[in-house]
Amino acid sequence: MSVIEISGLHKAFGPLQVLRGIDLSVERGDVVCVIGPSGSGKSTLLRCVNLLEQPDSGTILVGGTELTDPDVDIDLARRKLGMVFQGFNLFSHLSVLDNLTIAQRKVLRRSGSEAVETARRNLAKVGLAGKESAVPSQLSGGQQQRAAIARALSMNPEVMLFDEPTSALDPELVGDVLGVMRQLADEGMTMIVVTHEMQFAREVADRVLFMDGGVVVEQGPAEQVIGDPQEERTRTFLARVLNPLK
């Protein structure tokens, strides 16, 4: 059974139709990369999946739970999803360790020691062992983003959602973050990644989705969508991304 099953998803902001019927199913262990031009609705799609945006119509099943059902406890459903933002969004008043433990304790009701243990394990995993007591502003962008990934992982999500996790980073810091994501993928984590990193999509994604104008224009294996796109719009987009100077 699919971990995520989206069908007929529509979302508008006022008169602006941003999503016009998205269908997507993600199997356990899948890595799906979403690419597409700015404004095509990629972020909105991810944000609908954990209800940071309320969809207008359509269904979103996460682990068999219908998210748009008003009787469903959103906070409960969200625990299955980890989200990583372009702007990191670490809690700026808390230490790195507290960033990783607060939701474990307040949401999952884990004991302090269990939360700390989980947090330390995940910090080590993203290469930030020893940064427990730093505050976010003392970390580089790449370190902040890896801490944010560790924070999401500490909730033991079934699916990780990434919204352009490397777009706000200096180029030399991108590799560290992509490295951590690749490692997660290798461990079998189910991931939906909105990204402009075509190399990463090619090497790590099981499936690539090309979105434009609020619809999925083309999808398939990375080699096919990026290497041999069938649709004209995909070809135009890729040409611009891969050879921006032409």
Next chain:
Amino acid sequence: MAGSTDSAPPRSEPIAAVPVRHPGRWVAAAVLLVLAAMVVHSLLTNPAWQWSVVGDYLFSGRVLGGLLVTAELTVLAMLIGVVGGVLIAVMRLSNNPIVSGVAWFYAWFFRGTPVLVQIIFWSFIGFLYPYLSLGIPFGPEFIFFDSNKLIPLFMGAVLGLGLNEAAYMSEIVRAGILSVDTGQTEAAEALGMTRTKIMTRIVLPQAMRVIIPPTGNETISMLKTTSLVAVVAGGDLFTEVQLIYGGNYKQIPLLVVASLWYLLFTSVLSVGQYYIERRYSRGTSVQAGGNVR
């Protein structure tokens, strides 16, 4: 002006740097010094100030008792103000139009009427509603209160000051909450935290940096505003001083007594304010300092 640099004469030797002279400043300073000397001279020599009377009353039991009431009023009113302000601010930002409407009305009403009127109003609420009771609205009542006992004069004064302060504090708190990046709330939502937890654990602590410095100013201002409760004989410093000079007609020295105490208290609070502001600006200066490791 484009050609002005070209037309400037070529400089053959370096110009000697001469500090700009400010003769005006020296004149102004001299005038101020003379004025200050005149004030001090009159303070010391004009017998109307009656410094010996000031000395007699500065530490008298009634004045110190009034001082204690002033301190209590300030603390209690600020407590109501801050707690109420947070409540009103959170309500104001609610998605529920009725809840935010009530909060808007509260701020509108309490900011739109003089605090003096509110103090008098709350002090005499007992005349308006001699009995308060708990029960089903428009139905049977279970518990009765004699509101003159429930809200004695002092409590009336505290309520008047505190409820008014809550309206002003709510604006300060609201600005603080709005200053927190929405990404913080989104990250917390994505982690499954409830709205209440997000507010108390994530948003309000970060809003404190913006909320605390003006709250210090409000406290200093409140200390002085408490003197208004003298109109309902609230028993504060100013009430006592008024009662004393009502008896002995030594208005000037007793007003000096009151002013000296107010000055001392506000000065102490200002020092506290300085340290609080320094502490709460730390977060930003670390950020400005870059990657401190």
